[in-house]
Amino acid sequence: MKRFALNGAGVLVALFAVFPVYWMIATSLKSNQDIFAATPQPVPTHPTLAHYREVLTGDLIPGVTFLDFFLNSALVAVATVLLSGLVALLAATAVARFRFRLRTTFLMLLLVVQMIPLEALVIPLFQMIQRLGLYNTLPSLILTYLGFSLPFAIWMLRGFVAAVPRELEEAAAIDGASRAQTFRKVLLPLVAPGLVATSIFSFITAWNELIFALTFINDQQRYTLPVAMTFFFGRDDTAWGSVTAASTLFTLPVIVFFVLVQRRMAAGLVAGAVKG
Incomplete structure (x- = not known):
């Protein structure tokens, strides 16, 4: 029962x-x-399928289609995933393998950063983006989402790197492997499940975010999909058929990405739960 x-x-x-x-x-x-x-x-x-045809073939704004906004989101999301994975893995390796001053403080700051509401950072980040000359460009979104995803990715990957026995790297060094070869052939395959799990978080963060995409981008042709979705809502009425069709297409990449990496993600989430 x-x-x-x-x-x-x-x-x-x-x-x-x-x-x-x-x-x-x-x-x-x-x-x-x-x-x-x-x-x-x-x-x-x-x-x-009329609503899907309307979404895919019609112009949301003059000269710009749904697929154009889709490509903008895909570019931002893929770049965020690749950069966050690379930087987070290198940072996690440094934190887990080396001892340096303020190491514990750095780890605590990673937790503190995640406690700050993202809405509180809109104005300071907007000013910083303007001073860097990146306003109204997709790299501004990539850098912003990279900053959001790195603390979680570094903290999570640190546990995976720390769980890899040092003896494996030492054995590879004795066999003549360089540091780069040891990193690529020994460490990277063992922490791959954790890298996949963090990449899902980075992808969803970059794919679904709206506030910063609406704030940092002024050119409608550079809008990402979350911002483009607002075009279906009018002042007097809402095209609910087009809204749900676009939402379905908007959701598909996340589902496909999750299906492709779900096995490694499951292994990554439970890795280190048992010893031996």
Whole structure:
């Protein structure tokens, strides 16, 4: 009975979490008549792809399509993931392997930075971006998201690097491997699960962020997808069919990315839980 109750509770939680996603996809396939019907239709009575065609082929603003905004978001997200993974791995290796002054202070600062609300940093970061001459450019978003994702990535990867026995690196050095070869062939494969787990966090952070993308970018052609989604909301009405279709397309890259790396992410989350 206890197991039955736990399984039932798990099913209810899963349904509660999945239902908004199902309703989004179902609404994107409904006709406008079904969407605005007095009685909500759980299942599309006359499925249509008209909303997807409208989103993919129409111009959200003159001369700029949904795919253009998609490419902007993809560029920012991929660059953030690659840079954060590289910098975080090198920093985590330094923190875990070397002893230097203020090492503990540095680790504590990583935790303190994550406690600061991101909204409180909009004005100082905006001023800094302007002084660097990066206002209205995609690199401004990449640097900002890199700063948000690095503290978590460094703190998490530090545990993975510390869990790798030093004897493995020493054995590789005895066999004639250089520091670069030891890092690439010994350390990197062992911390790869943690690197995947942190890359998911960095990707979602860069893919979904709205406030800084709306603040740092003034040229509409450089907007990312979260900002472009606001174009579907008018003053008098909202194109809910287009909104849900665009939201579904907006969600797909995150799902695909998660499916591709979920095995390594699961290994990364439980790595180090047991010893030996």
